[in-house]
Amino acid sequence: MATTVAGLSSAEAGDATLRTALEQFHRAADHLKLPDKHREILTSFKTVYETEFPVELDDGSFRVFKGYRVHHNSARGPVKGGIRYAPMVSLGEVKALAMWMTWKCAVVDVPFGGAKGGVIVDPHSVSRAELQNLTRRFTSEIAPIIGPDRDIPAPDLGTNPQVMAWMMDTYSIQRGYTVPGVVTGKPVAIGGSEGRFEATGRGIMYVLAEHLRESGGLAGRRVAVHGFGNVGGVTAKLLTQGGAIVEYVCDRDIGLYRKGGLDTFSAYAHVQQGNALATWTGEAERVAPEDVLYADVDVLVPAALENTITAANASRVRAPLIIEGANGPLTTEADDILAERGVTVIPDILANAGGVTVSYFEWVQSRDFQRWREDDVNAQLQRYMVDAYRGVAGRCVVGADRCNLREAAQWIGIERVIEATELRGIFP
Numbered sequence: 001m002a003t004t005v006a007g008l009s010s011a012e013a014g015d016a017t018l019r020t021a022l023e024q025f026h027r028a029a030d031h032l033k034l035p036d037k038h039r040e041i042l043t044s045f046k047t048v049y050e051t052e053f054p055v056e057l058d059d060g061s062f063r064v065f066k067g068y069r070v071h072h073n074s075a076r077g078p079v080k081g082g083i084r085y086a087p088m089v090s091l092g093e094v095k096a097l098a099m100w101m102t103w104k105c106a107v108v109d110v111p112f113g114g115a116k117g118g119v120i121v122d123p124h125s126v127s128r129a130e131l132q133n134l135t136r137r138f139t140s141e142i143a144p145i146i147g148p149d150r151d152i153p154a155p156d157l158g159t160n161p162q163v164m165a166w167m168m169d170t171y172s173i174q175r176g177y178t179v180p181g182v183v184t185g186k187p188v189a190i191g192g193s194e195g196r197f198e199a200t201g202r203g204i205m206y207v208l209a210e211h212l213r214e215s216g217g218l219a220g221r222r223v224a225v226h227g228f229g230n231v232g233g234v235t236a237k238l239l240t241q242g243g244a245i246v247e248y249v250c251d252r253d254i255g256l257y258r259k260g261g262l263d264t265f266s267a268y269a270h271v272q273q274g275n276a277l278a279t280w281t282g283e284a285e286r287v288a289p290e291d292v293l294y295a296d297v298d299v300l301v302p303a304a305l306e307n308t309i310t311a312a313n314a315s316r317v318r319a320p321l322i323i324e325g326a327n328g329p330l331t332t333e334a335d336d337i338l339a340e341r342g343v344t345v346i347p348d349i350l351a352n353a354g355g356v357t358v359s360y361f362e363w364v365q366s367r368d369f370q371r372w373r374e375d376d377v378n379a380q381l382q383r384y385m386v387d388a389y390r391g392v393a394g395r396c397v398v399g400a401d402r403c404n405l406r407e408a409a410q411w412i413g414i415e416r417v418i419e420a421t422e423l424r425g426i427f428p
C-alpha cells in the first residue's frame, strides 16, 4: 500500500482528506443553521462504485487494479468531475474530491453536481499500451453509471487528454456511435474544447487578478508555485504573462528559485515535452521542493496535492496570500492557523474552478457538435470566474460575522444545492 509524505497509508490520508471536506461543510452548515435533513442529505453520497479489474500487461501476465467512481450529489444536474490515476488513490480521497466538485460547480454556477473517480496506479510505472488497456477496462466497468446526461468524467492528477480520448472511444464503441459528450478534456481534434487544457491555470490567473484589481493587479507580485503539472505549470506561465514575477516553482523532485523571476515559459515547455523539471537548464538556483511553500513572496499557489499545508507546517508559510490551485491543499487546522495570522486564502472551490467551467463549455459544444474559438472560450471563462469571485467576495463583507473567502464560497455552494433540492423535492 502506498504511503504519503507524512507517513500515512493512502487510506489514512484519504480519510484525513474526507475529514477536511466534512469539517468545512459542517462549519458552513452551522453558520447557515442548516436543518438536520439537509446535513444528512449533503453529507451522503448518491453512488459509490468500487471495482477491481484485471489488465493484461505487455509481458503477457496480468495485474488486478482497483478503481472508484463516486457521485456525491446530482441536485443541480448531471454529475461532473475528474478521474485520477495515482498510487495513493483511496475511497476517502475520492469521496472528498467528489463533494468538493459539488460545491465548486455550484460556486461557478455551471449546471452540474459533483463526482470524482480514480484508479490506484502509478501511471509512470506502466507502458502506454498498458495504460490504454487499463483505461478501456476501467471505462467499461464504470460505463453503467457514466454518460453525457448522467456523469461526465474529465482529467485530473495522472490523466490527460489522451486518456479521455480512450474513455470516449470505449464508451462510444459500446453504444455503437460517437458520444463526445461523455467526457471533457478530450483532445481538440475529437471534440475537445479550445482552451480546456489551460483552463484551470487560466481561471486561477483571472481570480487572482480580480482579487488584486483594486490594489494594483498582478504586475510585480512575487509568486511561488508549488507543483508543476497541468495546474501549477500553466498557472506559473500565465501569471508570468500577466506581469507577475514567479520566483519559485517545484515538482516533487526539485525546487527552483530565481530572484526577479524564472523563465516559466521555457520551464513549462521543457516539462511539456516529457522532460523532468530537474533537467531544465534555464537560469535558477536549486532549492528543496518544500522550501517553495515557505518562500518570502506575495502570493503562494499550492498546486500539487491535498493536505500539503497542515498544522505541522502552516506556521512556516510566509506569504500573506494563498490561492489554492490543488483541491484541498490546506487542512482545517492549517486554515485556522493562517486565518489567525491574517493570511488570506482564496479557496480551491472558487480558484481552480476554471477547469470544470471550460469542461461545461466543452460539454455544450460536444452535445451540439459546435466549435468555439479560443478567444471566445477564454472571454466566457473570465466572465464566469470574475462573477464567481465577486459573488464570494461580496458575500464576505455582508453582515458582521467573521468571514473568510472559503466560508463564503462554501455558503454559496451549499445554498445553491439546497435551493435545487427544495425545488425538485424528494422523490417519491
Ligand code: GLU
Pocket (backbone or CB within 6 Å): 080, 081, 082, 083, 152, 153, 154, 155, 156, 157, 184, 327, 352, 353, 355, 356, 357, 359
Ligand atoms: N479535475 C478537475 C477539477 O478538479 C476538473 C473536473 C472537470 O472538468 O470535470 O476541478
